[in-house]
Amino acid sequence: MAKVLTSKEENYSQWYNDLVTKADLAENSSVRGCMVIKPYGYAIWEKIQNILDTMFKKTGHSNAYFPLLIPKSFFSKEASHVEGFAKECAIVTHYRLKNSPDGKGVIVDETAKLEEELIIRPTSETIIWSTYKNWIQSYRDLPLLINQWANIVRWEMRTRLFLRTSEFLWQEGHTAHATKEEAIEETNKMLNIYAEFAEKTLGIPVIIGKKSDSEKFAGAIDTYCIEAMMLDGKALQAGTSHFLGQNFAKAFDVKFTNKEGKLDYVWATSWGVSTRLIGALIMAHSDNNGLVLPPKIAPIQVVIIPIYKNEQEHSIVLNKCKEIKEKLENVALTVKLDDRDTQKPGWKFAEYELKGIPIRIAVGPKDIENGTIEIARRDTLEKKLIPNDNFSENVLKLLDDIQQNIYNKALKFREQHTYKIDNYTEFKTAIENGGFFEAFWDGTPETEAKIKDETKATIRCIPQYSNDKEGFCMVTGKPSKKRVIFARAY
RNA sequence: CGGGGUAUAGCGCAGUUGGCUAGCGUAUCUGCUUUGGGAGCAGAGGGUCGCAAGUUCGAGUCUUGCUACCCCGACCA
Incomplete structure (x- = not known):
């Protein structure tokens, strides 16, 4: 097989970069530090969104959307929060361009200066809490359980696709509670949701814990996290959940009347995961042949490749492939049938390995004759022939095996290191x-x-x-x- | 912002002490043969050699300035 990836033993960072670009997940954009997430990479993000979003909804949260731009003055209201983010903020100062006098392009119109400069959100606590002030008056308005899916910008010095980019996608939950205990419980609940998602869906074992003061979120009382080990032995923070105490309530004057009729500040949490999870997914499981995706997160779970020599074989084989595809779709799997005749089977095999598709099925004339199909699993690269009737159950079971095996392997790796x-x-x-x-x-x-x-x-x-x-x-x-x-x- | 490096076809690269028509691999297109692990042969297209100035009969090659990107630090999910 032609070598398309740098091996991870040879150069780990190069291996990662090669993988991201060759598996068609993302690429660098013309804006420094910002990435283009390509359709295959974005499909993984959509799976992450769907599964997490369902978990958030089940625990009583609702989605909303707050603005990208935040008045600069909001930032100075919570002291440690400003200090934490001040150094990496992008600032909007003007609202109009004009033609350059020399006729070459456009320049900023200096007369269109904003009265108050706007910050592109590095996180939304300030805009959200300034809004919550109007939403919360009584204990009857609590708890307030809101999440938003959004992009944010943090002006990073050095960036790497998915792991650290200046703009990235994430979700941020922001909740308000009547009591300290309830807020702490929420912080833990969401942390556990992240841990469950990481382990069950992404197949990445995580360590649940609390950050030391120096690693804490700017503005939090306590920051909790899930930490995962990558294949080079380095740690990656895969999710965070913050107990914010009454810091933001005090900064934005969010008070409520409790059951005793007394005014009190509300208690807050915030929690988030980002597109960085895709980086974690890559670096937790992949090998020198490419990406290895756990079935539960794979945008395509099974790929079917027809093998034939001539038109007659093609139509017979293709019919069989379509039949297989339909049966697998009937058991709720996402299946791709790659019937392109512009690429040869060998090329397709390598391609789908690179893209980490958990199961590959190949059907050729010999299989039709023998009543078999060839089934190959990405995690171990094993191939075997199985009988062509009743294969759906086999495939489902194999997907479960793969999901479990990927997790076990990652867990074993972490224990060994x-x-x-x-x-x-x-x-x-x-x-x-x-x-x-x-x-x-x-x-x-x-x-x-x-x-x-x-x-x-x-x-x-x-x-x-x-x-x-x-x-x-x-x-x-x-x-x-x-x-x-x-x-x-x- | 410090230290190092790079800039030549979509991508990866070569191009010697300056020398005339800028090349190789790969990808692309056409045709034929192929198709169970990244096919073979034949042909074709594709370039502001990062930008600007200078030296020279002549600059991808030398000089100066600029710009962009990459790597190593400081900062960070």
């Missing part, structure tokens, strides 16, 4: 090869900064679930309540 470590000198060496390191930390920002400075590793999260006893910080030797996860991260 997760280490308990108590000695900082050993840590400094070991971190070079990637992986997650469970280590005791004294809980101080100083120690955290020292480790980051010396090793580029950060605390990915303080895990929610662990059965560790207390110990001593690997750097300072001070007492520590539990182990935290250190890793280098995307």
Whole structure:
């Protein structure tokens, strides 16, 4: 087979870039740092949207849409929020262009300067909370459970397709509650939804935990996250959920009358996942032949390729393929029949492997004669012949197997690259090869900064679930309540 | 914003001490043969050599300036 991808052993980042472009997921645009998401990549995003959206609706959330542009003054209302985002905001200053005097193109019309400059949203807390102020008066208006699917802009220094781009797509949930407990419960609920989605649908095992103060969202009391391990041993934050306390309610004066008739500030949460999940999907499962997609997220689950020598064989084989397609569609699978005669079967095999289609079915004259079909699975690259009657059940079962196998493989990989470590000198060496390191930390920002400075590793999260006893910080030797996860991260 | 690199056909690249008609692979188009793992042969089309100025009889090649992009840092989901 012709080699189209750089192997991931040879150059991991190049492998990733090759994969994204060759599998036709996305490409760089003429705007620096912004990507064009191509139809196949966007189809994956649509699957992510559909499945998550259903989960949000089931838990009582509704979608709404807030503006792209936010008055600059809104930003200064919550101190740590401004500080966190100020350095990466795009600003709209004018509203009109005019013909350039030299006749070459257009220039900004300086007379059309905005009274108040507008910020292109890097996140929507401020515009949303300024709106919620008018929506909430009484405990009867609560909880307010809103989500929006949107694009946002953060002016990034260095970008990579899906993992970090200046503009990206995401969903952001913003909820308001009458009590602290209820808001905390919401924060956890959404975090668990993300974890379930990552594991069950994307086949990516995640560690659920809490961020240290330095990694916290600007404006949050607590930030929780799910962290996944990529195939190079680096960590990727796959979703976040924030308990915002009353910070934004106070900043935007959102008060309600409680059951006792007293005025109080509401309690808030926000939570989000982005197109970065597509990057996670790629780097969690793929191999040197291309993308490997879990069946539940694959835009096409089964591809059928007819094989024939002449027109007569073609019509017989094609009829069989159509019959197979129909049967599989009857059991709710998404199936593509690739009957193009402009490409040869071998070319198609390689192409659909590159694109990560979970199952490939090939039908040729020999199969018709023997009453079989050839079925190949993408995750293991195994091929086998199965009887051509009653194959639907086989296919369904195989898809389940693939989904499970992809998850198991990723989990095993993470376990093999997760280490308990108590000695900082050993840590400094070991971190070079990637992986997650469970280590005791004294809980101080100083120690955290020292480790980051010396090793580029950060605390990915303080895990929610662990059965560790207390110990001593690997750097300072001070007492520590539990182990935290250190890793280098995307 | 620092340090390094690149810019030649859609994509990936070569082009020597300046030398006359700018080439290779791949993709594209046409025809024939092929079709169970990225087909073969024959032919064809496709270029402001990043932009601007300079040196020269002559510049893809040398000089200067500019611009864009990539990689490594700082910043970040």
